[in-house]
Each structure stands twice: as C-alpha cells, then as structure tokens.
Amino acid sequence: MGLEAVLQKDGFLTTTIDAIVAWSRKSSVWPMPMGISCCAIEMIAAADPKYDIARFGSEVMRFSPRQSDLMIVAGTVTYKMAQVVRRIYDQMPEPKWVIAMGACTSSGGMYRSYSVVQGIDQFLPVDVYTAGCPPRPENLLNALMTIQEKISKTKARDFKNRSLAELEHSQN
Amino acid sequence: MDRIKQIYNDEKLLKKLQEDRDISIEDVLENEMVINMGPQHPATHGVLRLVLRLDGETVTGIIPELGYLHRGYEKMAENMSFIEFIPHTDRLDYLATMCNNVGYVLAVEKLAGIETPKRAQYIRMIVAELSRIASHLIAIGTFAMDVGAVTMVMWTFREREKVNSIFDRIAGARFTTSYTRIGGVASDIDDQSIAEIAKFLTELEPALVEMDKLMLSNRIFIDRLEGIGILPKEDAIALGVTGPNLRASGVEYDVRRAKPYLFYNEIDFKIPTFTQGDCLARYFQRGDEVRESVKILRQCLDKIPQGEVIANNPKKVLPHKTEIYSKMEELIHDFMIINFGINPPVGDTYFSVENPKGELGFYIVSNGSGQPWKLKIHSPSFCNLQAVSQLCKGAMISDVVAIIGSLDPVMGEADK
Amino acid sequence: MNTKELIIEKVKEKFSESVEEISDFRDDLSITIKKDQIVNLGRFLKENSDLQFIMCKDVTAIDWATRKKRFTTVYHIYSFKLNYTLRLKSNIDDDPPTIETVSPIWPSANWYERETWDMYGIKFINHPDLRRMYMPEGFEHHPLKKDFPVLGIPGSLPLPNKAD
C-alpha cells in the first residue's frame, strides 16, 4: 500500500473503516494448517526459506483453531477424519476462510474408494480450490493471494451476526 | 451482549457449567486422567490419534488409534492394472516417494519375471538413496522441532529442497514423482542432473556437520532424549519394529544387506547400528544413515554404466511415448498392455526393500490377469507404531512427543 | 543342505500329516498347513533352535470369492539365523471364518490380525484385543472382501452436516 509514502506527505490519512479493516484482515491471515497427508509437506515447503509464505503475512501457522482465520485443508480427507475437520472448523472464530489444497480435498482426487470423501465441499464451505497433486508451493501462494483478494472485498460489518457454531451445539 | 445474556438465562447450559465446577481437589489428585492427543496435533506427524491415561504426569496407558488416513489402497489396487498403481505408491510414504516406486516395480518385476537393464537399476539406486536422504532429513528436522528446536526444521528443509529440485529435473515433479516403470525408469538422467547430485552431495556434508553442531551442543535436546523410550533388542524383534528403529536397538538387519536387490551387492557400505535403543540413538542412527547414503551415491555416480533405461520386452513393458506415436508395432503393444495388462503368471510373491522407515514389502497374488488379485502392503510405519504403547508406558507426557518423533511414522503408509 | 531343504525337512518331520501343500514359486517357499495346526507349527518354527523364526513380518488374508474354502490366511515370518522369509498359509472353510490367533507366539501379530479382522472379517480366536484397526467402530462391512464395492456402500459412513 505504500503507507509510508502517504504518511510522509501529509502525516495523516483518510479512509473508511471498511477499507482499513479489510486491509488489516487481509495482510495478516493466520493459517490453521490442517495437514493430513502428502499435501501437508508442500504446505510446510511453502513456509520454508525458499518459498517463504511470510511475504504474505501468513507465516504464523497456528495449530490451535482458536487463533486462526484460514484453514488450509491439505490432504486426503477420509470419512473418519471428516468429523474431526468439521469440529476444528467449528472452533475457529469468525471470520474464517477455507482453502481446499490439492486434488484430494477438491474432489477426492485419485482415490475413488470407499473411505475417502469425494470433495470436502460436501461438509465444509470452501473458498478456494487449488489444483495439483500436490499443488506446488507457488500454487498455494496463489491460492492465498486469491483469498486475500476475497478478503479485501469484505466489509467490517459482514460478520456481525455470525456466531460460533460450536455454542449452538453445546446448547442443545 | 445479547448473546451472552441469552446464554446466562439458559438454565440447561448454566446447570452444565455448574456441574463442571463441582470437581474438588481430592478428585483431581486421586483420579487418573484420560486425555486425547490428535488426530490434529502437530507432534503426531500426521493424523495419528493417541488416547493417554495419566497418573499425574506419568503415562500409565496409551492406545494409538489409526485409520484417519485409511484411503483403501489395497482395495483400489485390486481394481486397477499393475501399471496404474505406480502413482499410488508415491503417496504411501510421501516423504520417500522414489523408494516406494522402486520397491513396487521390483516386486512386480519379480512376479512377472522381467529383467531390467543395468543402467536403469543404477538410476533406481541413485534416486532411492536421494529419497532416503530427503526422508531422513525431514525425520531429523521434525523430530528436533517436536522437542523444541525449530531452527533445525528450516535447515533440513533447505537441504531437502535441493533434492526436490533434482527430482524436478529428473522426473518432472517435486515429490510425487512416479518415476519408475515396470522394466525400467521413465526417462534417462542427463549429465546435468548427475552434476547437480554431485554438487548437492558436496554441500550436504558440511551442512550435516553444522546440524550436528547445532543439536549436540544443545543440552536441552540431549537431556530430553537420552535414556528416553528405551526399546530393548528382544522387544524390538518381538514387536516387529523395522528399519532405523530396529538398528538403533542393536539388530544389524538391513534388507539391502540381508537380501540385496538392485546392485547393492556391488556397493561398499556399512550398516550403522547403536545399542542403546533410546530416542537419542534413533536420532544418531538417522544421521549416520544419511552419511552412508552419501557414500553409496558417490559410488553409484562413479559406477553408473551407459545403456538403455527400459527393458526391451514388448509384451510386458510399455514402449516410450514417442515410439507409440510413430510406430505401428509399438502402438499395438501399448494398446494391449493398457487394456489387458501385463498378465504375470499365476502365483504369489513377497518382495521387500529397505525404505527410510524400514522394510517395505509387497505381497502380490496374481491369478494370471492384468490386475492383482490381492496386493498387500507391508508398511514399516505401521510396524513401528506398534511399539508406541510399550515405549510410552511409564514415560512422562512430554516424552510421548519425543518418542513418536523418534519413531518417525508416516501415516500415509501406516494407514494405507 | 540349503535353507529351503532344511526348513522343509524339519517341518515334514513333525507335521507330515497336517501339511497340505509346499510350493516354491519365484524362490519364495510357502507352506500350507491345516487350520488347527497353525499355532503349533508357528511355535515349532519359532522355538526350534535350527530355525528360529522369531519375527512375524506380516499377517494377511486372501479372499478367493468363489472357492469353497473362501479365505486363506497368510503369514510371513523371518528368521535372523537363516536370513530367510518363510510364508505360511492356512485355508479357512467355516462361515463366519475363524482361526486361532498367533499373537501369543509373535506379539507383533496383534495389530496385523486386527487389520485382517477389519478388512476381511476373519475372527481370530483368543486374540487379546480384536477391534477394528482402520475403519470406525460401528462400521458393519469388511472392505477387502470381494463382494464389497470399491466405492463403498452409500450411507454406511456418516458425514457431518454442511452448515451455512
């Protein structure tokens, strides 16, 4: 954004709350690495010195769902695992986004078998699908940038009425 | 705010919260606690789930639960031809893809009785050893990360990236390579790849020294591992532990030596062993194996002969793509192999190779058709995990992480 | 005398009546034994001082679908002394299929037999902990049986609901 350049000139900045909230949301997406299988290795590779996901403000991989806003589902989701993925997704606070990394999560990939869920969109709302088996780290970074673009279009009040799905569970 | 009020007005929920508060301090001290670890836990290396029973901080019982990554390989293998299954072997132990590729095609070649040219065998050896290095590097890195040394994982990944770029050049993919073919390998390696491998080896050696310096001057690292998770020799054998974990317990068993495949009998290498059988020994074991692999690779690069990289056996071995598009004969053979398979004779064979994690075996039953009647994968991680319950009993809860890290399971192949 | 002849001789000496078949395909020796003798044979192979098959590498089964003896259990055992992997087989003809467990002889067989139970529905009698290995508890089918479809039976495994 070149914040320094603007501030140097006049010393202040006029903007809308929406813009500044969206901007800060988008530049500090904390991913929750839901590393299940092979794709997880490429996800880690995206964080290593060569690809360096930190350039996009997302180096803070949090293994606790409470502290993250982006779930990267990397790996084959089986029916047994689906319950766990969903539960972890439910624990993430709003606003939250999901990347389906790899062919397996997008469509079941090469596993047309009895135990693999044929696409995680059957039980999760997915924002970005990433092609590849596994997607190269560049492709994951591309997905992240797409998410950032999506986030930059959100408004601050968009998520006002959303609640933690989990609370509903415990009430029943 | 409304929401919170609503919750506090909810009697059912309030009662629930009240119940939770009714734990007195006596209960906590007297009772055992059962906690759940995983399947989404950074230290379980994938999706392993452990249920622990704790007495204070001591683990009194532990039950591993697998199956969160059960993808049904064996069922799928029965429904596809032998060639179609090669890409699936990549995803078994996805840290050492080439080793799986090599193991599988060797098993099929044994069943179908196919001879492979010497150059192809040497290339297989080279890529398998590179893969072994990559896998052990990750094992060391993530293990160190599990016990708190995060720098290490960055360093090992840096080295591993080099292997990945070599594979990218050789096979066209960073790590799901699917490089081997039944009867040979997909493509020849060129001089530049060989030069890159040689360069990688010269860079790796100082890096290994550096890593050792970093880890072994770290008191915390040593103290957390020494004497933890001791696996005596007899128990290791009884529990079916394989690979580096078995050798770290003092059993000198390596398939490359016990039943040499490829051309390992022409290569001069040692089998490192340790006698302590604790987590530290398993750490050293992997480091030493990387050094042996470097030695093997150097010899392979010297000895690799010229020649074909795929067998000339039209009924069983797929011809090269360019030939299919330009020659009638090859087109027919390609059509036959793709549609009807390679039809090995009726019978069953077991073939195993030494993978970074241990002995990977394929038991294939053929009924003479193009698809295996049964294909059983004997996966090393599965065997190694069986030792977890014994190793963790009586350990502290923080040791559990170290023990699992030292066993280095990969759930892709443990769950199949 | 080479390794294979030694094994065959030792086994024939003691189990001549129960051995159903000895085959040698592609240099793999495999001994088929009557179902009720598998534990005795296992114990003998482990404890005989000339053989010492002390490690069990693998237990699995084969579903022959149409044969009368539908299932065959397969054991791979290894001897460090002989440096040899031997295959034992045993045909099962009863329904539901059952066989005696070998886990008291080789503790590592514990999980392999659980896996075989999960995949084929073969009950291992006297097994210490016969639970499913991979599939969730409560799943009714045994996936590796030949009559189970690759794509599974719809609805047999639950999925969480998609909210929003």
Ligand code: SF4
């Ligand atoms: S998409 Fe490919 S690499 Fe990724 S988890 Fe699936 S099989 Fe593995």
